[in-house]
Amino acid sequence: MIDYLQNEDLCSIGVAIAEHLAKDEALNDFCHTHFGEALNLFVGPPEAALPSDNLTPYVFVHDLSKAEGAAVTEHKYQCVLSVGISCSEESATTDSGVIVFAGQQRTSELMTLIQDALNRYKGGCNPPSYLEQSIPSLPGNNPEHWEGFIVAQWLLDTPIGRQNHF
Numbered sequence: 530m531i532d533y534l535q536n537e538d539l540c541s542i543g544v545a546i547a548e549h550l551a552k553d554e555a556l557n558d559f560c561h562t563h564f565g566e567a568l569n570l571f572v573g574p575p576e577a578a579l580p581s582d583n584l585t586p587y588v589f590v591h592d593l594s595k596a597e598g599a600a601v602t603e604h605k606y607q608c609v610l611s612v613g614i615s616c617s618e619e620s621a622t623t624d625s626g627v628i629v630f631a632g633q634q635r636t637s638e639l640m641t642l643i644q645d646a647l648n649r650y651k652g653g654c655n656p657p658s659y660l661e662q663s664i665p666s667l668p669g670n671n672p673e674h675w676e677g678f679i680v681a682q683w684l685l686d687t688p689i690g691r692q693n694h695f
Contacts, residue, residue: 535604535687537695539593542606543572545695547590553646560586563635564614575611585615585674586639603684606695610679612640617673632675636664640677647681658684
């Protein structure tokens with residue numbers, strides 16, 4: 530490979546993200562407390578393993594993309610994280626009478642912890658430049674299986690003729 534041009538391997542980026550999440554204590558504590566399980570991490574499309582309750586809680590790092598080039602001084606890397614849980618807790622009602630579904634709450638909490646962990650990537654020196662979260666709906670017909678998505682994008686400043694490894 531040409532050693533003076535940026536050329537990051539997308540699968541390696543996915544693995545680096547997953548390994549970073551695997552080491553996060555707050556994330557691990559949350560999963561053990563609320564689900565009695567460790568967080569299952571995968572690099573590749575969720576369809577490959579058909580996410581199900583026996584894999585929850587899970588994160589699939591997929592749809593990896595990059596934009597690099599010899600004349601580019603800001604390289605872009607992006608991935609989607611599919612986050613899934615199984616939640617049989619009862620819904621809660623706020624003092625105002627708003628019903629909050631437990632699965633919605635736990636998915637949101639887990640995604641917030643994942644975002645926080647991503648913000649600490651490389652000791653906080655390489656947080657995502659852009660991050661978007663969504664919890665679209667229940668996947669499939671299982672009322673206890675909840676899923677959300679995080680789109681994370683990193684912009685790395687790189688002087689022409691140099692490398693700035695992800």
